[in-house]
Every structure is written in structure tokens, then in C-alpha cells.
Amino acid sequence: MRLAIIGTGAVGASVAELAGEYGHTVTALADSRSAVTDDSGIDVEAALARKREDGRVGSGDPADALDAAYDCLVEATPTTLGDAQPGYDHVRAAFERDRDVVLANKGPVAERYADVRELERESEGRLRFEATVGGAMPVLSTIEDCGPAHVTGIRGVLNGTANFVLSRMAVEGLGYEHVLAEAQDLGVAEADPSFDVEGTDAALKCVIVANVLAQGEREYTLADADVEGIADIPTSALRLASEDGRTVRLIGEVVDGSVRVGPRIVPSTSSLAVSGTENIVQIETANAGRLNVSGRGAGGPETASAVLADVRRLESGTRD
Amino acid sequence: MRLAIIGTGAVGASVAELAGEYGHTVTALADSRSAVTDDSGIDVEAALARKREDGRVGSGDPADALDAAYDCLVEATPTTLGDAQPGYDHVRAAFERDRDVVLANKGPVAERYADVRELERESEGRLRFEATVGGAMPVLSTIEDCGPAHVTGIRGVLNGTANFVLSRMAVEGLGYEHVLAEAQDLGVAEADPSFDVEGTDAALKCVIVANVLAQGEREYTLADADVEGIADIPTSALRLASEDGRTVRLIGEVVDGSVRVGPRIVPSTSSLAVSGTENIVQIETANAGRLNVSGRGAGGPETASAVLADVRRLESGTRD
Numbered sequence: 001m002r003l004a005i006i007g008t009g010a011v012g013a014s015v016a017e018l019a020g021e022y023g024h025t026v027t028a029l030a031d032s033r034s035a036v037t038d039d040s041g042i043d044v045e046a047a048l049a050r051k052r053e054d055g056r057v058g059s060g061d062p063a064d065a066l067d068a069a070y071d072c073l074v075e076a077t078p079t080t081l082g083d084a085q086p087g088y089d090h091v092r093a094a095f096e097r098d099r100d101v102v103l104a105n106k107g108p109v110a111e112r113y114a115d116v117r118e119l120e121r122e123s124e125g126r127l128r129f130e131a132t133v134g135g136a137m138p139v140l141s142t143i144e145d146c147g148p149a150h151v152t153g154i155r156g157v158l159n160g161t162a163n164f165v166l167s168r169m170a171v172e173g174l175g176y177e178h179v180l181a182e183a184q185d186l187g188v189a190e191a192d193p194s195f196d197v198e199g200t201d202a203a204l205k206c207v208i209v210a211n212v213l214a215q216g217e218r219e220y221t222l223a224d225a226d227v228e229g230i231a232d233i234p235t236s237a238l239r240l241a242s243e244d245g246r247t248v249r250l251i252g253e254v255v256d257g258s259v260r261v262g263p264r265i266v267p268s269t270s271s272l273a274v275s276g277t278e279n280i281v282q283i284e285t286a287n288a289g290r291l292n293v294s295g296r297g298a299g300g301p302e303t304a305s306a307v308l309a310d311v312r313r314l315e316s317g318t319r320d
Numbered sequence: 321m322r323l324a325i326i327g328t329g330a331v332g333a334s335v336a337e338l339a340g341e342y343g344h345t346v347t348a349l350a351d352s353r354s355a356v357t358d359d360s361g362i363d364v365e366a367a368l369a370r371k372r373e374d375g376r377v378g379s380g381d382p383a384d385a386l387d388a389a390y391d392c393l394v395e396a397t398p399t400t401l402g403d404a405q406p407g408y409d410h411v412r413a414a415f416e417r418d419r420d421v422v423l424a425n426k427g428p429v430a431e432r433y434a435d436v437r438e439l440e441r442e443s444e445g446r447l448r449f450e451a452t453v454g455g456a457m458p459v460l461s462t463i464e465d466c467g468p469a470h471v472t473g474i475r476g477v478l479n480g481t482a483n484f485v486l487s488r489m490a491v492e493g494l495g496y497e498h499v500l501a502e503a504q505d506l507g508v509a510e511a512d513p514s515f516d517v518e519g520t521d522a523a524l525k526c527v528i529v530a531n532v533l534a535q536g537e538r539e540y541t542l543a544d545a546d547v548e549g550i551a552d553i554p555t556s557a558l559r560l561a562s563e564d565g566r567t568v569r570l571i572g573e574v575v576d577g578s579v580r581v582g583p584r585i586v587p588s589t590s591s592l593a594v595s596g597t598e599n600i601v602q603i604e605t606a607n608a609g610r611l612n613v614s615g616r617g618a619g620g621p622e623t624a625s626a627v628l629a630d631v632r633r634l635e636s637g638t639r640d
Contacts, residue, residue, distance in 0.1 A: 294591070295611040
């Protein structure tokens with residue numbers, strides 16, 4: 001497939017770099033200020049080098065990417081809340097041209113799910129968004145394969161930054177501020193870590209799952225989630241828990257139509273007590289009991305691999 | 321889709337019972353001695369009741385099922401080795417009529433993979449076989465979504481009976497024969513448990529994965545697997561291991577083109593140290609690190625759920 005990639009952060013850049021390996025051609029690449037397009041395929045290396053040196057991937061207008069010759073748009077701009085712009089407009093532009101859309105950006109499917117599904121219905125293009133929930137872990141594809149009607153809920157650790165901080169606090173007995181600073185030094189937490197440590201990122205992923213499970217009966221947005229982060233957990237709580245064979249993790253869940261994210265006490269032996277930046281999702285099914293998937297929930301190549309899995313699924317959905 | 325189901329053991333019966341819930345119609349159901357067919361859909365309950373009472377699902381010849389009006393054949397007869405018959409003939413009959421095939425029977429894809437792929441190439445019908453590896457766990461679908469070229473290997477606990485026995489031996493300090501008898505009483509092990517405890521079942525699953533990863537470059541059969549079972553593990557070995565924070569599990573792996581099944585010492589905290597009949601597979605990928613999937617690897621409804629996920633994937637592979 002020919003891919004138009006909007007966004008040149010870790011994910012967009014990785015998709016661009018890996019596309020060839022997966023048999024696809026990048027015909028457009030855009031950042032917030034520029035774009036480079038070529039119907040026969042751009043020079044990805046050169047474009048990313050330009051980005052590193054000049055701050056721009058190309059000399060064209062960003063909108064050129066939306067007008068380029070492509071089969072599938074990859075939307076990998078930063079997640080925005082509320083109106084989910086400009087990501088939402090990029091999705092609409094692709095669907096208006098009957099092109100497929102693969103999202104890494106959570107905004108459109110967390111905050112405007114019904115609108116996006118309506119755009120899809122009115123288009124020949126199809127939407128996929130595996131990368132928005134759990135990076136490379138097969139969460140949405142497993143729910144899709146089971147059939148959303150046969151999935152009764154999910155629970156899991158869906159943010160690696162928050163989990164790293166909590167598991168380090170538990171192991172080292174150090175305070176939150178200290179471990180957060182360590183995480184920032186390691187590049188595991190951002191300069192502004194609030195999205196991660198306040199639970200917003202995990203909540204957006206749960207909201208997306210809730211929208212999928214609801215199958216159009218109800219629409220969820222971030223406002224429907226009950227969210228508590230990790231900033232108020234004292235080291236003493238972790239120490240007490242550990243004396244009882246337990247620990248604390250930031251757990252997100254979609255159960256009985258509710259979306260909740262918050263610190264929970266779990267047994268230290270629980271599969272939910274993952275360490276470091278690892279993520280895990282428990283998928284409760286009607287006929288197959290509990291399925292667990294775990295792995296790296298974030299990262300450039302990891303998330304790109306989920307994007308490219310979606311592109312593959314779109315390709316094989318076409319009869320030759 | 322209209323399903324013709326061959327096999328009325330736990331899996332075939334569950335597929336027949338659940339088909340309606342997933343939007344499909346069972347137009348044929350056969351056991352080894354009889355069949356019942358109805359182009360508008362058989363009465364599954366009545367057929368299974370007849371099976372329980374008379375030992376036969378219907379009054380027709382088993383071959384009637386292969387001639388019935390159906391879109392997808394579900395082959396759920398017992399796994400056989402070598403020539404993989406009669407399962408192989410059932411697969412061929414379906415492909416000769418350009419029908420799709422979903423396997424729960426491991427034989428054709430473990431022992432005659434190249435032959436089966438050749439039949440598929442010469443047919444309009446398509447083959448899927450998620451249920452043959454790990455029951456409801458999304459193993460083959462995850463490998464397919466990553467792209468087999470991007471999966472470097474797998475490792476895991478792929479047989480619930482063997483794992484139950486080992487984990488009970490470790491927990492209870494009881495001997496192999498004692499725990500095996502307990503497993504048989506519980507219905508976790510069969511009267512003839514050799515397929516499970518000798519590692520054959522786990523090996524067949526690994527051989528199937530090896531065939532998928534090889535992408536036609538090489539064909540594997542059970543004979544290519546290096547297999548060792550659990551019958552020679554003394555309780556003392558488990559006790560020694562546990563004093564060192566370790567335990568023993570029957571691990572199957574496909575690594576560097578080799579297929580091996582045997583008892584391995586693993587840390588007690590390892591994700592491989594699953595308990596009871598739980599299964600787990602670690603999938604090593606080129607771009608996304610290690611993905612883990614775990615859950616119930618066997619059981620009627622569990623395996624049926626994997627069969628029905630394959631039917632769903634076949635359905636959505638068709639452009640409307």
C-alpha cells in the first residue's frame with residue numbers, strides 16, 4: 001500500500017522507516033510545518049535527516065500530504081483532547097477521498113468516536129486503530145477476533161511510565177518525586193509527565209476500548225472515565241502492601257459499562273504486577289475465560305509495528 | 321456463513337452450539353459414523369442429544385456433510401499423525417469445492433503442511449487454523465499481524481495437562497504418578513495421557529508455528545521436533561529447584577529453525593511459570609520486543625471461540 005504519514009515523532013518516524021520492510025511505499029510525510037511528497041515513494045532517510053537538521057521534513061505545505069497519491073493515511077500526530085484537532089480533520093480528509101485510515105493518535109477515537117465512525121460509514125475507506133491501545137500488544141485485534149459482543153470487560157496496566165515509577169518505588173523504597181526524576185533522566189517520563197502519571201493516557205486507552213465494546217450503543221469520552229493518578233501514593237503504602245505480599249499498580253478497567261483508572265493493591269504474584277515499563281491487559285471473554293496479553297505498550301518501533309499490522313489487515317481485507 | 325462441522329467431540333460440539341450466537345448457520349454436522357444435514361440449518365440441540373443417546377448425530381452417511389451446502393468446513397476430528405487422515409481428505413474435499421476450511425485438527429498442518437498449502441493455492445477456498453495452537457490464545461493471529469518475517473521465535477507452555485501435573489508436583493511435593501492420577505480424576509488428563517505428558521501435543525503446536533514462520537522455505541513435521549516429556553522428572557528435582565527460587569515447566573520452543581519440547585528449569589517468577597492448566601506463549605518480534613499471550617489453551621468452548629474467530633476473519637476478508 002502507499003502510505004501518507006502525518007506526524008514525525010517517534011511513531012511516525014518509525015512507521016516511515018519500517019514501511020519498506022513491510023512491503024509498503026511512503027508517498028507523503030508531514031510534520032506540523034511542512035511536507036514532502038512523491039507518488040513513487042519519498043526518500044525517507046533524507047526526509048528524516050532534514051527534520052533533524054532543519055526542523056522540517058520538506059519544502060511543501062503540510063496539506064500537500066493530504067492531497068498526495070496514497071491508499072492509507074497514518075495519523076500519528078500528538079493526541080489532543082476535546083475536538084481532537086487537527087487529527088480529526090486529517091481523518092476526515094482521508095475518508096472524503098475514500099482512503100483508509102490507521103490511527104496511532106488516540107484523540108479521534110477517544111473523544112469523537114461516534115463522529116469518526118459516521119465519517120467511516122459515509123466513505124469507502126476503513127478505519128483501524130490497534131496502535132492507540134497498548135502499542136504492540138494485540139488488544140483490539142483480540143477483541144475484534146473474539147467479537148466485541150463476547151468480551152465482557154478488560155483490566156490492565158496500560159501506561160509504562162506510571163508503572164515504571166510505581167514498580168521502582170516498590171523495589172527501591174524511594175519516594176515518588178525521586179523516582180519520577182529518575183524516570184525523566186532515563187527518558188521513560190517526559191518533561192511534562194502529567195498525561196502519564198495523572199492516569200490520562202491509561203484512561204484514553206480504556207475509553208477507546210469502551211467505545212469498541214459498546215458497539216454503537218453508547219459513546220464514551222474521557223469525561224466518562226473516573227481517573228486517579230499515582231502522585232498521592234506514599235512510599236509507606238507500598239511498604240505496608242509488600243509486607244502483606246502485595247503491591248500497588250495503576251490499573252485501568254472497563255467493566256459493566258464503567259471506565260476507571262486508579263491505583264489498586266494487587267498481589268505481588270498477580271499477572272497485573274508487571275515491572276518497569278511493561279504493560280498487560282486481561283481480556284475477559286464469554287466463552288474463553290480470561291486472555292492475557294502483555295508486552296511493550298509504547299515506543300517508536302513497537303507502536304509502528306501495530307500501525308503496520310493494521311495496514312496489513314486492511315490489505316488482506318481486499319479480495320483480489 | 322454456513323458451516324459444515326466434521327467432528328462432534330468437545331470442540332465440534334461447542335462450535336455447533338455457539339455458531340448461532342456468532343451469526344452463523346450449521347448446515348451439516350458429522351461424526352465418524354453418521355451425519356445430519358439441512359441447507360437451512362440443522363437442529364443442533366437435537367443432533368447433539370441424538371449423539372449422546374444413540375452414539376450418532378444423524379441418519380445420513382458421514383460423507384453427506386462434505387457434499388452439503390456450506391461456505392466453510394470446520395475440521396474438528398481427532399488429530400492424527402503421519403498421513404493426517406481422515407482430516408486431510410476432509411480438507412481436500414472442501415478445497416476441491418472452493419470452500420473455506422478452518423482447522424481445529426492439528427494433523428494436516430503439522431504433518432502435511434506443504435500439501436495442504438498446495439491444495440489451498442489450487443482452490444478459491446482459504447485455510448485458517450488458529451485453534452490448532454493454544455486454543456483461545458491469539459498466537460497465530462498475532463504472528464500473522466506482525467508478519468511471520470518479523471517474528472524471530474516463540475517459547476511457551478503449550479500443554480495444560482503436562483503443566484497441571486508439573487505445577488501440582490511442585491506445589492504439593494507429590495510424585496508424578498500420584499498427580500497424574502489426580503489429573504485423570506479431574507478430567508484434566510485423559511485415560512491415555514501419553515499425547516500430553518510425552519510432549520507430543522506441545523510439539524505438534526510448535527511444528528505448526530515453525531511451518532508458519534518458515535513461510536514455505538522449509539516444511540516441518542513432528543519428526544523434526546526434539547521432544548522430551550515429563551515422566552522422568554523426580555519430585556526431588558522440583559524441590560531442589562524451588563529452594564533456588566526456580567521450578568520446572570514443559571517448555572516448547574521454535575528458535576533458529578529448531579523445534580524443541582522438554583522440561584526446563586525456569587525462575588518461579590518467570591511468566592513461563594504458569595499454574596494449573598494455563599498456557600502461555602512468548603512471541604519474540606523484530607520490532608516490538610517480546611509479546612506474551614496467555615490463557616486457556618484447551619477446552620470445548622475455548623477452542624470453539626478460536627474456530628469462530630477464524631470464521632469471522634474469513635468473512636471480513638470478503639469485500640461486500
